[in-house]
Amino acid sequence: MTEELHQVTLSVNGVAHEVTVPARRLLSDALRHDLGLTGTHVGCEHGVCGACTVLLDGRPTRACLMFAVTAQGAAITTVEGLAEPDGSLGPVQQAFAECHGLQCGFCTPGFLTTITAGLRDNPTPTHEEAREMVSGNLCRCTGYQNIVKAVERAAELGRTAKDAS
Amino acid sequence: MKPAPFRYHRPATPAEAWETLAADPGAKVLAGGQSLVPLLSMRLASPPALVDINAVAGLDAIEIRDDGVHVGALVRHADLLASPEAGKVQPLLARALVHVAHPTIRNRGTSVGSLVHADSAAELPAVLALLGGSVVAGSVRGTRTVPAEQLFVGPLESSLRPDELALGAVFPALPEGAGVAFGEVARRHGDYALCGVAALVHGDTVKASYLSVSDVPTVVDLTGVPEEELGDVALQHLDPVGDIHATADYRAQLVRVLTKKVVRQARLDRLDDREAR
Numbered sequence: 001m002t003e004e005l006h007q008v009t010l011s012v013n014g015v016a017h018e019v020t021v022p023a024r025r026l027l028s029d030a031l032r033h034d035l036g037l038t039g040t041h042v043g044c045e046h047g048v049c050g051a052c053t054v055l056l057d058g059r060p061t062r063a064c065l066m067f068a069v070t071a072q073g074a075a076i077t078t079v080e081g082l083a084e085p086d087g088s089l090g091p092v093q094q095a096f097a098e099c100h101g102l103q104c105g106f107c108t109p110g111f112l113t114t115i116t117a118g119l120r121d122n123p124t125p126t127h128e129e130a131r132e133m134v135s136g137n138l139c140r141c142t143g144y145q146n147i148v149k150a151v152e153r154a155a156e157l158g159r160t161a162k163d164a165s
Numbered sequence: 166m167k168p169a170p171f172r173y174h175r176p177a178t179p180a181e182a183w184e185t186l187a188a189d190p191g192a193k194v195l196a197g198g199q200s201l202v203p204l205l206s207m208r209l210a211s212p213p214a215l216v217d218i219n220a221v222a223g224l225d226a227i228e229i230r231d232d233g234v235h236v237g238a239l240v241r242h243a244d245l246l247a248s249p250e251a252g253k254v255q256p257l258l259a260r261a262l263v264h265v266a267h268p269t270i271r272n273r274g275t276s277v278g279s280l281v282h283a284d285s286a287a288e289l290p291a292v293l294a295l296l297g298g299s300v301v302a303g304s305v306r307g308t309r310t311v312p313a314e315q316l317f318v319g320p321l322e323s324s325l326r327p328d329e330l331a332l333g334a335v336f337p338a339l340p341e342g343a344g345v346a347f348g349e350v351a352r353r354h355g356d357y358a359l360c361g362v363a364a365l366v367h368g369d370t371v372k373a374s375y376l377s378v379s380d381v382p383t384v385v386d387l388t389g390v391p392e393e394e395l396g397d398v399a400l401q402h403l404d405p406v407g408d409i410h411a412t413a414d415y416r417a418q419l420v421r422v423l424t425k426k427v428v429r430q431a432r433l434d435r436l437d438d439r440e441a442r
């Protein structure tokens with residue numbers, strides 16, 4: 001059986017991409033294989049680990065639990081879209097670097113997207129809320145303490161940036 | 166870990182969706198995909214076609230009517246949880262929804278999809294059963310209302326026919342002077358519960374609904390049962406089984422502990438309500 005292909009326009013980090021994919025192409029695979037955006041990582045491929053988390057119209061969403069065809073019309077943000085326009089690190093990325101919020105880095109893209117949206121919705125999380133913000137993402141290396149610190153540090157950086165502007 | 170090929174349909178209206186379901190037998194509805202896509206990826210399911218309802222117009226509303234909260238088939242768990250009106254009319258919804266997976270899954274998964282998926286370890290089926298709510302389904306034959314007690318027929322089995330589209334669900338409003346509460350124990354926050362209990366206290370009536378300790382969401386009438394016996398009476402109607410996550414005995418113990426605790430919270434909820442007025 002030759003598989004039917006679909007033309008899909010994926011809007012990723014503000015750029016529209018045309019891809020031709022079978023309906024069963026997962027969004028995570030479309031991003032990585034069809035668009036070459038390998039920042040989005042794939043761990044479990046069944047929604048549990050959070051490595052593939054992207055922002056879909058601003059909301060954290062598992063890219064491995066969606067088909068690319070379904071994402072037609074939505075605005076997708078991947079980890080590649082989190083840097084500042086001049087290419088320097090965004091506040092959450094900077095906080096991860098400062099707080100040693102990563103070791104191997106496999107889980108990091110999913111944490112960065114999740115936290116970016118989390119701090120947008122709640123710019124001043126309590127310690128408890130910072131932990132809750134990352135509770136749906138798994139990390140096999142860090143033991144999470146430095147990731148939670150990075151959430152709090154990123155919130156701080158966000159506030160400083162606001163005061164400065 | 167990749168789904169098998171399938172034909173893909175993306176209808177724009179409910180009528181188009183159920184016509185497609187009728188015309189392509191074996192097709193499955195794709196809503197939030199948070200349960201279906203893992204099943205497809207693991208090839209535990211390989212339907213010949215999917216009917217993606219994410220572009221269907223008019224299914225994303227939360228409406229408050231006299232009889233309760235009407236939830237459209239495309240309302241995501243996160244939207245229902247964030248709705249202050251829904252929370253006011255039926256506070257049990259938010260109390261249960263915070264236990265449904267993680268926020269990221271709730272952003273995409275639909276509340277109605279969770280009902281139709283009919284997982285006895287899921288929170289919302291137990292809530293719908295306790296409240297006596299219903300699901301409205303449409304097909305080429307017309308629309309019909311399926312009450313909760315007829316909806317859940319077996320593990321992961323609802324009584325919707327293969328060509329029916331669930332259009333929405335109705336969660337009845339909390340009656341005046343009634344109290345509700347929800348509690349569960351999971352290995353990790355956000356995981357499926359080892360045991361969960363929802364309780365409703367109204368006048369002398371006490372009812373509790375259970376997840377993860379029977380094949381289908383089970384409602385037990387505990388009216389008039391002394392506090393110390395609540396759990397054991399409930400267990401006569403439940404069938405906790407052991408698995409990799411917990412032994413049957415441990416689950417039974419959770420039934421005892423949680424029933425007492427959650428029923429007590431529901432009684433207090435009723436008192437709080439009175440004082441507020």
Ligand SMILES: Cc1cc2nc3c(=O)[nH]c(=O)nc-3n(C[C@H](O)[C@H](O)[C@H](O)COP(=O)(O)OP(=O)(O)OC[C@H]3O[C@@H](n4cnc5c(N)ncnc54)[C@H](O)[C@@H]3O)c2cc1C
Pocket residue numbers: 046047048193194195196197198199200201202203218238264265266267270273274275276277278279280281282286287288289325329330331332355356357358
């Ligand atoms: C990591 C993880 C953890 C989770 N933890 C929990 C948890 O703790 N508690 C919990 O309750 N759930 C949990 N879920 C499941 C989640 O709540 C799902 O979103 C929900 O069960 C199904 O909703 P959906 O919209 O994603 O449905 P889908 O996955 O799209 O569909 C599920 C099934 O329902 C059918 N269906 C869906 N909508 C309709 C409709 N309108 N008409 C007819 N048929 C329909 C589909 O054909 C399919 O068979 C978890 C999921 C993941 C990935």
Ligand code: FES
Pocket residue numbers: 041042043044045046047048049050051052053062063064065
């Ligand atoms: S790869 Fe998507 S959640 Fe693990």
Ligand code: FES
Pocket residue numbers: 101102103104105106107108138139140141142
């Ligand atoms: S840094 Fe290695 S998995 Fe998180």
